[in-house]
Each structure stands twice: as C-alpha cells, then as structure tokens.
Amino acid sequence: MLFHENITPLTPLILRFYARCLVFPYDEMNYELQYMFRMAERSEIDSEEAVHVEQMLNVVNQLQGEETKELRDDFVFMFTDTSSGRVLCPIYAGDFLAQFARRYDFSGLEDICYEHGFLSDSDEPMDNIVNLLDVFAFLCEQQVDEELLDSVFEEHIQSWIPTFCDSVYKASNINYYREVASGLREYILWLCS
16 A cells, blocks of 8 residues: 655656666666756655665666666667567566466556546557556646555556566666666655555
8 A cells, every 4th residue: 555655746756767767778868867866856855765866866877887788788688579488577567467367457547547637648558667657656746636546556556566676676687777676666665665
C-alpha cells in the first residue's frame, strides 16, 4: 500500500527521471538528466528525500562515466535482443509479468487517463514502463484521491517494477543501469514504506 506522506512535489520528477534513464540511452540525454537532478536538488527536501536525490546524482555520474556504445549495447542486450528466444528484461508490464505466468490488464488505466486528461506523447502501448511511471507521476501532480492513487500504484507500479528492477540489476553489464535499477526500486519501495 502506498504511504501518502511520502508523496511530495518531488515524486513526479523522480519517477520521470528514472523512466527516462531506463529507456533512452543517448549521449545527449546527459544534459536532460543533469537538469532534472538540479531541479530536484533545488527543491525543498527532507532527509529521507535527500537519499533519493543523492541516488539521482549517482545515476548522472554513472552516465558520464559510460561510453555511449556500451550504453546502447547494454540497452539492446536487456530490453530488445531476442536472440535467446525472449527479451531478457521486457519494458512492458504485460510481457514482463507473462514470464512469471501472471496476467496484466491495463484497460482500466486507459479509462483513468481519459477521465483525468492524461495524454501520452508516446506511441508506445500503455503498459510501457515509461508510460506507467508518467501516468502515476501525472496523477500525483493532479492530487487525485488517495484511493485512486493507491489502486494505480498497486496495480501498475508496485506489482512489477521492483522485480523488473531486480532483473535489470542482475542482467546489466554496466554500472549505469545497475544504479538506475537500484534507485528506482528503492524509491518505489520507499513510497510504500
């Protein structure tokens, strides 16, 4: 269950930061992530949030230490390569959970998005990790009722993303993705602690 006191104005920024980190391994992204980190750093944060902002800095520092080719190679290896017969770490909730014989339904989420005016700028299916984190971030910004926020968090974030992060951490060949996976996992677990 979501611990609502942990949701702050910084929550959407942190979620979008990790969403961008996971699936956009491009050199020019470095400036965008630095900007997002600086925005978080300038926010009023308590000591618990400071841990998560520090983790964001670790991610930015790891990105600066990696070669673009290594980032792209690891991205392909984990998120798109099917040479082993399956994608190692699918970025779609339905595909990821299917590995564990679990079913995922996001049809209700599309209705919630429509009702609250969320428009994705992505052509990806709704169960893409970027879309799911962005929807939850949007709902946090809109300050929707706690019951709806709990429902979306439990069904679409907590139900699979920590396990996904564990898979990324184990599969990655570089420290950048390990830092991203660790930071996102810890943040999601903190939101429900």
